[in-house]
Every structure is written in structure tokens, then in C-alpha cells.
Amino acid sequence: MKENKIERIHSDSAMTCTLCMQEMEILYDHLAMSTEEIDLLDMPKRSFTVHFPVRMDSGRMKMFVGHRVQYNDARGPTKGGIRYHPDLTIEYLQDLAFLMSIKCALVDIPFGGAKGGIVTNTKELSRGELERVTRAYIREIADYIGPLKDIPAPDVYTDEQIMVWILDEFERIKREHTPSIVTGKPIELGGSQVRKYSTSLGGVYILEAAMKKLELDKSSLCVAIQGFGKVGLNAARILYENGFTICAVSDSSGGIFKEEGLDIMEVIDHKYKTGSVIDFPETRNITNEELLATDCEILIPAALSKQIKRENVNDIKAKIILELANAPVTMDASRILLDRSVIIVPDILANAGGVVVSYFEWIQNLSQDYWEEDKVLERLQQKMITAFDKVYEICMEQDCSMRRAALQFSVRRILYAERLRGNL
Numbered sequence: 554m555k556e557n558k559i560e561r562i563h564s565d566s567a568m569t570c571t572l573c574m575q576e577m578e579i580l581y582d583h584l585a586m587s588t589e590e591i592d593l594l595d596m597p598k599r600s601f602t603v604h605f606p607v608r609m610d611s612g613r614m615k616m617f618v619g620h621r622v623q624y625n626d627a628r629g630p631t632k633g634g635i636r637y638h639p640d641l642t643i644e645y646l647q648d649l650a651f652l653m654s655i656k657c658a659l660v661d662i663p664f665g666g667a668k669g670g671i672v673t674n675t676k677e678l679s680r681g682e683l684e685r686v687t688r689a690y691i692r693e694i695a696d697y698i699g700p701l702k703d704i705p706a707p708d709v710y711t712d713e714q715i716m717v718w719i720l721d722e723f724e725r726i727k728r729e730h731t732p733s734i735v736t737g738k739p740i741e742l743g744g745s746q747v748r749k750y751s752t753s754l755g756g757v758y759i760l761e762a763a764m765k766k767l768e769l770d771k772s773s774l775c776v777a778i779q780g781f782g783k784v785g786l787n788a789a790r791i792l793y794e795n796g797f798t799i800c801a802v803s804d805s806s807g808g809i810f811k812e813e814g815l816d817i818m819e820v821i822d823h824k825y826k827t828g829s830v831i832d833f834p835e836t837r838n839i840t841n842e843e844l845l846a847t848d849c850e851i852l853i854p855a856a857l858s859k860q861i862k863r864e865n866v867n868d869i870k871a872k873i874i875l876e877l878a879n880a881p882v883t884m885d886a887s888r889i890l891l892d893r894s895v896i897i898v899p900d901i902l903a904n905a906g907g908v909v910v911s912y913f914e915w916i917q918n919l920s921q922d923y924w925e926e927d928k929v930l931e932r933l934q935q936k937m938i939t940a941f942d943k944v945y946e947i948c949m950e951q952d953c954s955m956r957r958a959a960l961q962f963s964v965r966r967i968l969y970a971e972r973l974r975g976n977l
């Protein structure tokens with residue numbers, strides 16, 4: 554099992570493991586973990602595949618493949634997204650489910666980690682087919698999910714509407730209202746305030762906490778953001794509203810740069826009208842490579858994995874990298890940046906705000922007590938800052954990277970829960 558994981562870690566396919574998984578191998582030695590501990594963390598508790606037929610619009614039946622991985626539930630029911638992707642493999646989902654366990658432990662929410670999905674290209678399905686595929690998948694896995702077992706959420710190519718179909722199908726099967734079965738719902742059906750920008754806001758809380766420790770003044774710093782989707786756009790908006798100068802942003806069509814800073818509200822308007830940030834008046838169009846190499850203090854990758862790699866790492870000028878995307882920096886590049894004393898705030902900490910607000914949504918559903926926006930904001934900030942402080946303390950004590958510190962802290966928490974249960 555362990556060898557397979559290492560092979561995957563070093564493979565270079567589109568579905569490779571994240572940097573955290575590579576760091577885990579180092580951590581096994583660093584923490585002097587016993588064989589029992591390594592074995593326990595190396596295997597998901599439950600991992601299964603379902604095959605199911607769905608009637609297509611053409612009238613013919615087509616077989617689909619779905620997976621769900623419930624990695625570790627020592628600290629609570631498992632929690633994790635449902636992803637629709639043609640290249641989805643159960644091995645990759647196992648790694649993502651493991652990272653969800655780590656992320657939940659890091660921000661101290663009572664969940665284990667899960668991940669699942671369907672092997673499909675949503676662009677090739679009609680809306681009706683997408684609904685039938687989703688409902689059929691839920692019928693297959695309904696016995697293994699539940700508010701106190703395993704709680705799905707949106708992920709790549711799944712959204713609020715798909716969460717509603719999941720909720721509705723599950724409730725039809727169980728014949729009772731169960732809003733806590735899934736998170737990422739619209740507010741009208743039990744969703745939480747703040748959810749739509751929770752990942753970005755959580756990242757901003759962490760960035761501001763890091764800057765306070767480093768005694769940096771935000772007004773004098775230039776920020777560049779790669780990706781202008783749900784996470785990048787909201788991060789740009791919140792930072793702009795908080796007085797940061799955003800000098801470059803980009804999306805898949807390219808980017809824009811303005812040394813004195815962009816009017817982000819106008820850029821958002823332009824993006825909605827034209828579909829891209831490029832060609833915004835009085836700015837210079839730049840490529841995504843140029844965006845990463847922008848002369849800025851803070852770089853926020855919020856698009857895809859593996860954007861900062863050996864080939865372009867020497868062009869990076871930022872002093873702080875806030876990883877809002879998952880695994881945007883490769884292992885090689887990370888080592889080089891750390892040698893140059895660049896601070897990398899790792900994905901498992903920087904983008905954990907999303908799962909924290911998912912936890913709040915679940916609490917609200919279970920208690921039927923719905924919170925005002927202010928309460929969600931206050932509790933999100935508290936969770937993020939507590940995790941940051943802990944990670945920072947370990948970094949200072951051990952003179953290690955934030956990723957190493959975060960992983961170490963979470964692994965210890967999970968192993969402690971396992972030990973209390975008598976599993977170690």
C-alpha cells in the first residue's frame with residue numbers, strides 16, 4: 554500500500570498527489586512514527602466503487618462509475634466533496650480524502666475526511682442527464698452516507714444545484730427531512746451565510762495574521778492573484794475592500810497589470826460583462842506566466858495545481874505565497890522558495906475556510922438554529938486564527954515550513970483520537 558502511494562506521489566499525470574502527500578513521507582521519519590501509526594494513516598477506512606445505469610436523453614441506457622472514499626473518522630463523521638471528472642480514479646480520491654482528514658483536524662472541526670465522485674464529463678451531459686446521474690449515484694451510496702456518517706459537499710464540476718438533487722434524493726429514500734446530509738446548499742434549503750466566499754475570507758484572515766507577525770503594513774504591499782473564479786475573485790474583492798493594493802489578476806484567458814493598483818469592483822464588473830479580466834481599460838494585458846513573475850510582495854495562486862514549478866520558480870519575486878488553490882507549488886519549487894526564505898502559507902491551512910463554514914452549515918441544520926452573517930464571520934475568524942497561531946508556534950519552535958508544521962499538528966491530533974479509541 555505504502556509503495557503504491559509513493560509511486561503515485563512521484564508520477565506526473567494530471568491526477569498526481571499534492572505536495573502534502575509528498576511531505577507526509579518525510580513526516581513519517583520526522584515524527585518517528587511507529588509502523589502501526591503509519592499503517593493506520595496509510596489506508597482509508599472505507600473505499601468503494603459503484604456501477605449504475607442511467608437513461609440518457611437518446612433513450613439508451615449508459616453505465617456510470619462512481620466512487621466514495623471515507624478515509625479516517627476517528628474525530629467525527631467523514632466530510633468531503635463530490636467531484637465529477639472524466640479522469641477520476643479511486644487512488645486519487647483516496648489522497649484527497651486523506652487531505653480532508655488533515656484539513657479538518659488542523660482547524661479543529663469534528664470531522665474526518667472523505668472524497669468521492671463520478672467518472673464523467675459534465676460538459677457532455679444535458680441538465681436532465683446530470684440530474685439523473687446524480688440521483689442514481691446517491692441511490693447507490695445512500696446506505697453509507699448520512700449526517701452522522703459521511704457528509705458530501707460540492708467540489709470540481711459540482712455545484713449548489715447538484716447538492717440540492719443529492720439532498721432531495723436522500724430525503725426521498727429516508728422519507729424524512731435531513732438537510733444536514735449535505736453542505737453547500739442554497740440558503741433557502743438550509744445553506745449558511747458566508748459560504749459562497751468562505752474559502753477566500755478564511756485565506757484573507759490567515760494572510761492578515763501572517764502579516765501581523767511579520768510586522769508588514771498592507772498599504773505598502775502589492776498583491777497578484779492568479780485565477781478569477783469563485784476563490785480568486787472573492788479574495789481580490791475582500792483584499793481590495795480591506796485596503797490592499799491588487800496590482801495584477803488573471804483568468805484562463807490571461808491577466809492584467811497596473812502598478813498603482815486595480816479598481817477591483819470595476820474589474821469584477823468587466824469580468825461579468827466580457828467573460829474575462831483582459832482588456833480592462835488603462836491596464837496592461839499580461840500572460841499568466843507574467844502574472845506569476847509580477848514584481849509583488851504577495852502572490853495568491855487561486856486557479857490550478859502545479860503553477861509554480863522548477864521551470865518558473867526563479868522568476869517568482871513574491872515574499873509571501875498564499876496557496877488558495879490546492880497544490881499550486883510543486884515540491885521542487887517549494888524547496889527552492891523555502892531556501893530563499895519565501896513564506897508559503899500551505900493550502901491545507903490557507904483554503905480551509907470553506908470546510909469550516911461547511912461545518913457551521915451542518916451545525917445549523919442539526920440544531921435548526923440559523924445564524925446571522927456576523928456570527929458566522931466571528932466564528933470563522935476564530936477557527937482560522939487559532940489554527941494559524943498553532944502552526945506559527947510550531948514553525949518557530951522547530952524552524953520548519955508552515956506545511957510541515959500544519960501536517961505534523963494534524964497528524965498528531967488524528968493519532969491521539971485513534972489512541973483514545975484504542976486503535977493504537
Ligand SMILES: NC(=O)c1ccc[n+]([C@@H]2O[C@H](COP(=O)([O-])OP(=O)(O)OC[C@H]3O[C@@H](n4cnc5c(N)ncnc54)[C@H](O)[C@@H]3O)[C@@H](O)[C@H]2O)c1
Pocket residue numbers: 752779780781782783784785803804805806841855856857858877878879904907
Ligand atoms: N471553491 C472552493 O471553496 C475551494 C476550496 C478549497 C480549494 N479550492 C481550490 O481553489 C482553486 C480555484 O477554485 P474555484 O472554486 O475558484 O474554481 P473556479 O472554477 O471557480 O475558478 C478557477 C479560475 O481559474 C482560472 N484559470 C483556469 N486556468 C487558468 C490558467 N491556466 N491560468 C490562470 N487562471 C486560470 C479560471 O479562468 C477561473 O477564473 C482550485 O484549485 C480549487 O481546488 C476551492
